[in-house]
Amino acid sequence: MSVLLDVRGVAKSFKLKGHWYHKRKFNALAPISFTVAAKKTLAIVGETGSGKSTLAKILVGAEAPTTGEIYLNGQLLQSKQFKQRCQHVRMIFQDSGTTLNPSLTIQQLLDEPLTLNTDLDEKQRRQLIRNTLQKVGLLGDHMNFYPHMFSGGQKQRISLARAIILEPQVIILDEALAALDPSLRSQMINLLLDLQQQMGLAYILISHNLGIVRHFSDNVMVMSHGEVVESGKTMEVMRNPQHKVTQRLMMSQNFQVK
């Protein structure tokens, strides 16, 4: 199994505001290491404030790590290569559907990453936008619509279209499915799984919902206070949770896997 994303000793500490003589640091992330292969999903679960979103922001390049390195396909990602990283590692947030700029049409929204990152001409961009909308189960003609003309589930698909239009290799879903009702959520999971196979994507799924984690992920990493306390194949960890944080998480959701 070939490694796509290789995270080595990534750590993050934040400087907290205070008087110069008692300036403090907060270690949000201890050095952590893991790998993700193409077409696989790594779930990250853990208590609130355990550093999951901080890690996600480092992976997309929105925050710089204090220490550590990230390799994509064996190549070191540096913060200088921000544009390149944006192309390869994309993130979808819980509320990304609702944060679509209401004054832009879907075509304009999807055109933005293309004009920034590619040399495609207008006709090629229109065609790509049309194809991408179809890939996420929308219609090509939807490109002339504004965000308010879509339902919540459709808006989430537009965010997904925006995330995949540059053909990334890794997509990070930070609670991206949390706001959807169960039937929309399972449609979205099926769509994500299809796209994973078609495009060879790796997903990092940050979720509080162990049902989604079980259904969707191959491997899981459990975090607490900025550290990875347990990791392994999702089914094995869920069948036989070793760490008290994992056990507590499963108990709090009445979650059992036999």
Ligand SMILES: Nc1ncnc2c1ncn2[C@@H]1O[C@H](COP(=O)(O)OP(=O)(O)OP(=O)(O)O)[C@@H](O)[C@H]1O
């Ligand atoms: N810019 C910042 N400055 C200082 N502290 C920060 C900053 N960003 C995050 N933190 C702290 O880092 C810790 C980890 O936050 P993070 O958002 O990564 O948690 P999380 O695991 O995503 O939690 P949740 O499940 O609630 O989304 C928290 O204690 C948070 O207060």
Ligand SMILES: [Mg+2]
């Ligand atoms: Mg978070």
